[in-house]
Amino acid sequence: MEKSIHINRPFGKVGLWACLGLLLFIGAAEAVVHIKPVQAQLLAPGTANMSRSFDIQLDRLNARVEQGERIDCIFIGSSRVLHGVDPNAIRKAYSNITGSDFKCQNFGVLGMGMKGSAETAGLLAKLYHPRLIIIGTGFMDIGVGLPDNAIAESPIVRYNSGDFNFDGWITSSSLAFRDYLAEISYLAIDNAHTQNDFLLYNSTKPDGFLPLNGHKADNLQNWNNLNAHNKIKTVFTRSVKKILALKKENTQILFIEMPLRTSTFKAVPHAGGYRRVFEDGINSVLQNSGSQMWLTQDLNIVPESGWYESNHMNVDGAETFSTWVGEQLGQAVKDGSLILPEGSQTNP
Amino acid sequence: MSITSLAFAGFVLAVLMLYYVLPGKSQKFLLLAASYIFYISWDWRFAITLALVTVFNFFFSRSLRQLRSQETAPSAGGRSKKGKRLLWLGILINLAALLFFKQSGFFLHGFQALLSRLGFPNQIGILEILLPVGMSFYILQAISFLVDTYQNQIPATVNFMDLALYLAYFPKLLSGPIERAGSFLPKLSERVVVDNQRITESITRILIGLVRKIVIADVLAARIPANFFSSPSTFSSIELIFWWIAYIISLYNDFAGYTSIARGVSGLFGIELSPNFDNPFFSTSITELWNHWHMSLSQWLRNYVYMPLSRYMLRFNQSGRYLPNIIVPALVTMVLSGLWHGESWNFVLWGALMGIWIAAERIRTVYRPAGENLANLPPWHPRRIFSWAGFLIVIFLIAIPFKFDIANSIVFWRSLVTNWFPPPSLLGWRLPLIAFIPAIFIDWIQFGKHDELIFIRWKPIVQSVLLALCVLLIFLAFHAEPPQQFIYQGF
Amino acid sequence: MELKEIKDKLKTFICKELLNNPTYPLQDEEPLITSGLMDSFSLAQIGVFTEIQFNVYIPDSDLTVDAMNTVNQMAARIQKDLPA
Structure with missing residues (x-):
């Protein structure tokens, strides 16, 4: 034998002690970040999906559930949802009509399209079992949104949809690790612009609503690069089907069109055509599914003064729109056209 | 497979287990097979190039050795004109092979430009040649083998398997270290007990x-x-x-x-x-x-x-x-x-x-x-x-x-x-500055005692802490994903 | 040739040509390169000096800091290959 191996016992003591030390350290770190005042000093935990907006929403939702609140409804969508859906207004309008409480969480994520919404809906349905998931969408969401692929491929989403992976497991299980993810992304930022964007979502309210005040001048020229298509995409219909499949988990699904400012919608070339493509596409999937799509563009719910700019409502517009949503929900539940399951406990 | 991947770790463990249960005679064969499997995991064509270089140098070195033994050892190391010419030929052929792969992109683009100027359609796709990873390293070692053979630095017992393994040995195949033939080849046949x-x-x-x-x-x-x-x-x-x-x-x-x-x-x-x-x-x-x-x-x-x-x-x-x-x-x-x-x-x-x-x-x-x-x-x-x-x-x-x-x-x-102005934006320096800390620490400690492995001479408890820290840092650094600009577009 | 003779010739060459100081009291066991007295490039000169002076060819791969750090090491290496 030219090369042989010979291990004398004891061997590996250093390694054993290191493992023990590591476990102790991880335990200690986990304990420390669970102390409320400590956690308050840290950035909202991250999930390694490249979207800070998503992380903040997950954190806000988590915080409410941990405080023992029961979330009836989660409203998922892009920044049009983030800035345009005020859960308080929905709650007020709903209880005015039905007399019962209805707690809603805004889960609007910057840039998220239908694919990202579907992945998010799957994750949230599994973790929080809401009675109703509302998808706020529109003809501009037919393409894949900027964070969609990152969200779909993020470990925590894959892990919770049954694709076991170590990173997803540790992200789901360890708050210390999620805190690390947030802090390290913040440290890695190399310019003031990105830093501002990163911190922007910190002012998101506990119910996930990020109100915008006043108005911002906008340029209709930008609409020439409209993110819309004259043909429905398979990724879009596949995503809608994926969302509908969540009904099995005892969750009702509702789609609501997030409108554009009326003057903008009228001015944008071909907007009507794009919208018809979107409408036909989504209706063909919803047929016989028992779920509805509420169209809002033609209803002129939000007056011109309720817009921050062409496609994001300001705080007043959000109140108007959300009140409308709350009333419609209340009516629909009252007259039985929308059936909400009793729902299980919200706590995971 | 990359050398820092889990796949590589699994590969090494599997080869190690086989290595130590196999009889000594088969160990070299196992290492050679493992090395080629490793290389094929990058690209099977690379393995063919390597095999050809190995075969050429083996037969060339045999001629070189034969020529040397025919000549009586003259003074001043017995360098002869004929042997020297043969050695140079061998070196040049090895270098030409390397140049062919290294420069082909460079030459081919010139060739393509000429063709298109002459009105031929673009057919460069079929001529595109990839530089096999590690070739720059193993060609230098092949030259080392020829020179050391010529200078009688290689044991006469060295056979084809030894040469093949010297060139292909997977831990050093991709980026060295570039081993000297005369000092590496004897190590392959040495009896070694791998102990604690x-x-x-x-x-x-x-x-x-x-x-x-x-x-x-x-x-x-x-x-x-x-x-x-x-x-x-x-x-x-x-x-x-x-x-x-x-x-x-x-x-x-x-x-x-x-x-x-x-x-x-x-x-x-x-x-x-x-x-x-x-x-x-x-x-x-x-x-x-x-x-x-x-x-x-x-x-x-x-x-x-x-x-x-x-x-x-x-x-x-x-x-x-x-x-x-x-x-x-x-x-x-x-x-x-x-x-x-x-x-x-x-x-x-x-x-x-x-x-x-x-x-x-x-x-x-x-x-x-x-x-x-x-x-x-x-x-x-x-x-x-x-x-x-x-x-x-x-x-x-x-x-x-x-x-x-x-x-x-x-x-x-x-x-x-x-360009002294504008003053730099220090925001992006935070993470690099943190990474400088272990960089300076490791080199400072190693240099201080002129001992690369100084860490294992420390007290066991300190070693344990350091080991735990290393594992933690490696895990954390793997997850130091930067946020991507495109997500943060603001309004 | 006596070992002493080889050493003396080496010392004279090293002090005069490499250390720039013919009167330097060079010792047999004094480290030359690791101490910084001369650099490893000077080994090429030692190699050629050995070829011409003693008719001994030391391969380049043997002209290393480890093997050629002292006058003693050099002299021993030369004596090994000295023509009879």
Whole structure:
């Protein structure tokens, strides 16, 4: 034998002690970040999906559930949802009509399209079992949104949809690790612009609503690069089907069109055509599914003064729109056209 | 498979288990098979190139050996005209093979331009040739094998399997260390017992390597601004200095980390590989730096280029102070080194500047006061300060064309002097500065005791803490994902 | 040739040509390169000096800091290959 191996016992003591030390350290770190005042000093935990907006929403939702609140409804969508859906207004309008409480969480994520919404809906349905998931969408969401692929491929989403992976497991299980993810992304930022964007979502309210005040001048020229298509995409219909499949988990699904400012919608070339493509596409999937799509563009719910700019409502517009949503929900539940399951406990 | 991947770890474990249950005679065969499987995992065509190079050099060395044994050993080492000519032929064929793959892109594009000018359609797709990874390294070793055969440095028992394994051995296949045939081949047949000590040393090497590669090099490389090398003019002087230092530390830890892992893995198989780095940044001169940076390449160049050339010239004029004797070997060696790193003009410039600087250092040594030893002078002595200043000149002047093309090198040098404003944005420096901490720590501790494995001589409890810290840092650095700009578009 | 003779010739050459100081009191066991007295490039000169003076060819790969750091090491290496 030219090369042989010979291990004398004891061997590996250093390694054993290191493992023990590591476990102790991880335990200690986990304990420390669970102390409320400590956690308050840290950035909202991250999930390694490249979207800070998503992380903040997950954190806000988590915080409410941990405080023992029961979330009836989660409203998922892009920044049009983030800035345009005020859960308080929905709650007020709903209880005015039905007399019962209805707690809603805004889960609007910057840039998220239908694919990202579907992945998010799957994750949230599994973790929080809401009675109703509302998808706020529109003809501009037919393409894949900027964070969609990152969200779909993020470990925590894959892990919770049954694709076991170590990173997803540790992200789901360890708050210390999620805190690390947030802090390290913040440290890695190399310019003031990105830093501002990163911190922007910190002012998101506990119910996930990020109100915008006043108005911002906008340029209709930008609409020439409209993110819309004259043909429905398979990724879009596949995503809608994926969302509908969540009904099995005892969750009702509702789609609501997030409108554009009326003057903008009228001015944008071909907007009507794009919208018809979107409408036909989504209706063909919803047929016989028992779920509805509420169209809002033609209803002129939000007056011109309720817009921050062409496609994001300001705080007043959000109140108007959300009140409308709350009333419609209340009516629909009252007259039985929308059936909400009793729902299980919200706590995971 | 990448050497820092879990797949590689699994591969090594599987091969190790087989290795130690197989009888000694089959061990080399197993290593050879494993090496080819490893290489095929990159690209099967690479393995064919390697096999062809191996077969050629085996038969060539046999002829070389036969020719040598026919000649009686004459004086002065028995170098004969005929043998020498054959040796040169062998070296040239190896170099031609390397050049073919290395330069083919360069030549083919010229060829394509000619074809399209003559009106032929673009057919370059079928001619595109890939440089097999590791070829730059194994060709140098094949040359080493021929020269050492010619100089009777190779045991007569060395067979085809030995040569094949010498060239293909997977821990060193991709990026060295470049082993000398005469010293590596006997190690393959040595009896070695891999005991607690060796295992500990090997695992420590692997860990140090992983920390260097993942915690330091990768984190730094990911932080260097994307346009740093392509448009240095957009950076201020301070930023240029900072990112260039970050790049050098990243490059060093990347390569030193790789070598450390390679040596650790090889150590588990009971085969020692040569060191490649010896805390180079503590050198007091550039000549010294090259003795501590990519040492196996420096030694190869020294053994097979610098020394023969230097001796050849000294035979005509024995004076060590005769300037051509000083300048020409250094210049030729460093220009060749530049060309080995890359076949473009910036590498030629880099090599030429480096060669001139090394010659200048040598001239200073040759003409210094009798018996003076720089190392004995206090650090604040003008001569010591001069050598430190030289260090800065090399890093910020001579080393630049190593990474920047010639036009951008000039921009870099000019911006370094003129672009003092605007003041740098320090935001992006935070993570690199954190990564500098382990970088400085490891080298400082190793250099302080002149012991690469000083960590395993510490108290067991300290070792445990350090080990836990390493594992934690490697895990965390793997997850140091930066946020991507495109997500943060704001409004 | 006596070992002493080889050493003396080497010392004279090293002090005069490499150390720039013919009167330097060089010792047999004094480290030359690791101490910084001369640099490793000077080994090429030692190699050629050995070829011409003693008719002994030392391969480049043997002209290393480890093997050629002292006068004793050099002299021993030369004597090994000295023509009878």
